[in-house]
Amino acid sequence: MNGPPMGARWLKLGFVGPTLVFLIAFNVFPLAYNVVLGFTNAELVGGGREGVGGANYGRVFSDAQFADALRLTALFVFLAVTSELLIGFGVALALQRRFRGKGAVLTALLVPMMLSPAVMGLYWNLILNGNYGVLNQVLDAVGLAQPQWTTDKNLKLLSVLMIDVWMWTPFMLLIALAGLNSIPQSIYEAAEIDRAGRWTVFRRITLPMTAPLLVLAALFRTTDALKQFDLVMAVTGPNDAATQTLSTLLYQVVFRDGRVGLGSAYACLVLVVVIAIATVFTRYLDILQRRAVA
Amino acid sequence: MRALRWAVVGSYLFLAMLPLAWMALTSIKDREDTISQNARFVPAPVESTSPDSVAYPATLDAYRTLNEVFIGARHSFWHHLGNSVIIGVLSTLASVLLGTACAYGFSRFRIAGAKDWLFFILSTRFMPPLAVVVPVLLMYRRFDLQGTHVGLILLYTAFNLSLAVWLMKGFIDEIPRAFEEAALVDGYSRLDAFRRIIVPQAATGMAVTAVFCLISAWNEYGFAMTLNSSSAVTVPAYFAGLQGNIEGMPWPQVAAGALLFVAPIVLFTVLVRRHLLRGITFGTIKQ
Incomplete structure (x- = not known):
């Protein structure tokens, strides 16, 4: 709710202005500059650059690398968000009832999402190592095969995915719990009077009433997983066809190959994708806020 | 149903905490013990253990040597x-x-x-x-x-x-x-x-x-x-x-x-x- 105008225009600007200046300098300006650079042959080393028209974009579209990274990122986002949502929701259902020490257990479960992906990803290399990692030692103890998680090209993406699921399932768990807690107990009681079965209650009450928040959580995670960089860098480095996401491709092109112009063209296309998803997210959030669900 | 709840929460808690717990165990190992072929997960206040033991000698050397400049x-x-x-x-x-x-x-x-x-x-x-x-x-x-x-x-x-x-x-x-x-x-x-x-x-x-x-x-x-x-x-x-x-x-x-x-x-x-x-x-x- 906005009240009547209470202050002079400069006063508003004094409160809001500095933040907007910061965001324009560090977001709007880089975006615009990216567009300009995308039409040049700028390199990381050396200052000179010339306009090359749409040559970079021509290369981007004729080169399979960008399409591959886009496909891989989409696959990664889909697998990560779906598994995190399913596991998170499942654990949230199990955590629904009150019990002693619930607060402590919940806090412990949530810790992984607060940690540094780069640091934890690096450390996961020790856990996943094919020859001396503890995961394979456990698999050995129970008589299962011990794959080379981080070096087998068919398993590298799975390794990144496992770490991502470990880190981000708590995010889904927390939001799913909030959704479950927001369902009034009286609805469950009414269902009990109607002798509704457990499955009917879940399908007709629990699921539809938590769905809006779960969708919001999934969109949130999608915008985040789309940026996937830290874990891929930790497990395989930027230039591995089995795991090259959009962000690591950008890193490879700009910082390893030094091709700033080409990288900027890539970045502009990545930003189109990001802005599209962000728009879906903010629209959905707006709808939820109007309905006062969120 | 109750048993299932506990099983789900318990196993998830275990998996969520495992990497951090393993990190704590690793931080008090010698380097050889971190890359040993058999799992070593019991820190022991001794000088040495047999190579196939699950126990390993606990040491704070890693914390002491954090002031060193590592290669790279x-x-x-x-x-x-x-x-x-x-x-x-x-x-x-x-x-x-x-x-x-x-x-x-x-x-x-x-x-x-x-x-x-x-x-x-x-x-x-x-x-x-x-x-x-x-x-x-x-x-x-x-x-x-x-x-x-x-x-x-x-x-x-x-x-x-x-x-x-x-x-x-x-x-x-x-x-x-x-x-x-x-x-x-x-x-x-x-x-x-x-x-x-x-x-x-x-x-x-x-x-x-x-x-x-x-x-x-x-x-x-x-x-x-x-x-x-x-x-x-x-x-x-x-x-x-x-x-x-x-x-x-x-x-x-x-x-x-x-x-x-x-x-x-x-x-x-x-x-x-x-x-x-x-x-x-x-x-x-x-x-």
């Missing part, structure tokens, strides 16, 4: 931890101050297109660092900010503003307007009302916001790695840089350093546990 790095862990603290704390202060003022503006004044501005502010968070880093890098070269603490502080401040504004807007919206209106009637200026009424009322919210800003600056890697090659490198970029180390990773020291690095975050998570939902969803979901 130019400074010790402590130097980089210092960078993380300086950059994290200063950028957090700046984000919370600017964000609180901005949130107050959006909460209390009629601003044309307020909703669009707020969604614009939120959407800046969705930008992948790697997609905006080149212009920032060129800009920083021009202004001699590349590889400096100030450069990263400014960048993290901007990066965290979306979080700070949205979280603080939620907290300030909850403060009754009657408080300031009474103060304004009493002759306080708008700025005084903000300083003496709103800031104290919003103190908890500011503390929570600060924790979330600090964590995201503390953990950031993409910018830290690409804008830096020397003095202002933060811990995540430092550890990642050790990966090229041909003699193999100094795993006990990595575990010890990583544990020290994440310990404050675990503590903060416990402190703000009631506000976690708000923090991770930018205040869009409240409870």
Whole structure:
């Protein structure tokens, strides 16, 4: 709710202005500059650059690398968000009832999402190592095969995915719990009077009433997983066809190959994708806020 | 049903905690024990154990040797931890101050297109660092900010503003307007009302916001790695840089350093546990 105008225009600007200046300098300006650079042959080393028209974009579209990274990122986002949502929701259902020490257990479960992906990803290399990692030692103890998680090209993406699921399932768990807690107990009681079965209650009450928040959580995670960089860098480095996401491709092109112009063209296309998803997210959030669900 | 619940929660808790527990065990090993072929998971206060034992001699050497400069790095862990603290704390202060003022503006004044501005502010968070880093890098070269603490502080401040504004807007919206209106009637200026009424009322919210800003600056890697090659490198970029180390990773020291690095975050998570939902969803979901 906005009240009547209470202050002079400069006063508003004094409160809001500095933040907007910061965001324009560090977001709007880089975006615009990216567009300009995308039409040049700028390199990381050396200052000179010339306009090359749409040559970079021509290369981007004729080169399979960008399409591959886009496909891989989409696959990664889909697998990560779906598994995190399913596991998170499942654990949230199990955590629904009150019990002693619930607060402590919940806090412990949530810790992984607060940690540094780069640091934890690096450390996961020790856990996943094919020859001396503890995961394979456990698999050995129970008589299962011990794959080379981080070096087998068919398993590298799975390794990144496992770490991502470990880190981000708590995010889904927390939001799913909030959704479950927001369902009034009286609805469950009414269902009990109607002798509704457990499955009917879940399908007709629990699921539809938590769905809006779960969708919001999934969109949130999608915008985040789309940026996937830290874990891929930790497990395989930027230039591995089995795991090259959009962000690591950008890193490879700009910082390893030094091709700033080409990288900027890539970045502009990545930003189109990001802005599209962000728009879906903010629209959905707006709808939820109007309905006062969120 | 009850048994199933316990099985699900128990096994998930075990898996969630396992990497951290293993990290703690690794940090008190010798390097040979970290890469031994058989699992060694029982620390023992002895000098040596047999090669096929699950027990290993516990040692604090890894913590003692964190002041060494490892191959692939130019400074010790402590130097980089210092960078993380300086950059994290200063950028957090700046984000919370600017964000609180901005949130107050959006909460209390009629601003044309307020909703669009707020969604614009939120959407800046969705930008992948790697997609905006080149212009920032060129800009920083021009202004001699590349590889400096100030450069990263400014960048993290901007990066965290979306979080700070949205979280603080939620907290300030909850403060009754009657408080300031009474103060304004009493002759306080708008700025005084903000300083003496709103800031104290919003103190908890500011503390929570600060924790979330600090964590995201503390953990950031993409910018830290690409804008830096020397003095202002933060811990995540430092550890990642050790990966090229041909003699193999100094795993006990990595575990010890990583544990020290994440310990404050675990503590903060416990402190703000009631506000976690708000923090991770930018205040869009409240409870």
